[in-house]
Amino acid sequence: MPDLLIAPRHAAHLDRVAEALWLVHERDGYPMVWPDDPTAWLTPPGTIDGWVALADGEIVGHVMLIDGGKVEFAAELAEAAGVPVTGLAGVSRLFVTPAARGTRVAAALLERAEDMPARRGRRLVLDVVDDGGPAIRLYERLGWVRVAAGPASWTDPAGVRPRAAAYLCPR
Template sequence: MPDLLIAPRHTAHLDRAVEALRLVHEHDRYPLTWPDDPHAWLTPEGALGAWVALADGVLVGHVMLVDGKLVEHADRLAEAAGVSLTGLAGISRLFVTPAARGTGVASALLERVEDAPTRRGRRLALDVVDDGGPAVRLYERLGWTRVTDGPATWTTPAGTRPHTAAYLSPR
């Protein structure tokens, strides 16, 4: 992998982030449904910050920190962490382009979020579709603790509620 830079996401990165997201969607079906407005999907209400991974200037990854109440199973996560909902911050919109997989990009993005000033005083949490896929394996390899699981509050294009798992960060 060329030199990797993790940088705060700026408006100028959004078009390239959408291009990277499209590659991920076509390869992995993440997100399951392509958003009507991908720029808005990458800039949701409740966002606390976002970062991009640039390999020799090419955007190869993205991660966002959101208000913890936006994470699936937030009540159970807060209880397990011993904090209120305002004491959580959620990992969201984490993706790495197919060509950059296996090079440490996702780990570097998660590390950057763990050190983010907007995270201070909050426990990191996340939810993921519980399909036993690469994302689940990544979080577990990095020491995230699975707290709970259950049906999502959202539906797939087929109208089903996928099974999701919720995790707390190791630190």
């Protein structure tokens, strides 16, 4: 993989981020339902900040932070972190294009995101579908601590509430 640059996400990036997200959706079904407005999906209310991973000028990954209260099991995470829910920041919309997988892009994006909450006095948390897949393996390999698991508050396209897990950043 060419040199990787993790840069702040700007509005000018959003069309290209949506194109990268489409590649992920086609390959992995993430997000489970393709949004009517991908740009709005990438900029939901409660967004704190966002970053893109660029390789030779191409967007190969994305991550953003949201208010921690929007993360599954926020109360349990806040208790484990020893902070109020308002003291949390949640990782969201983390993805890497299929061609860039296995090149540490996701780890680099997480590392960049980990720097931001500390400067704002927040603990970093995340939730993920608890399917034992690559995302879970990544978080656990990086030392994230599982705090809670159970049915998600949302339903998949079949109307089923998938199992979700919530993690606390070790730093």
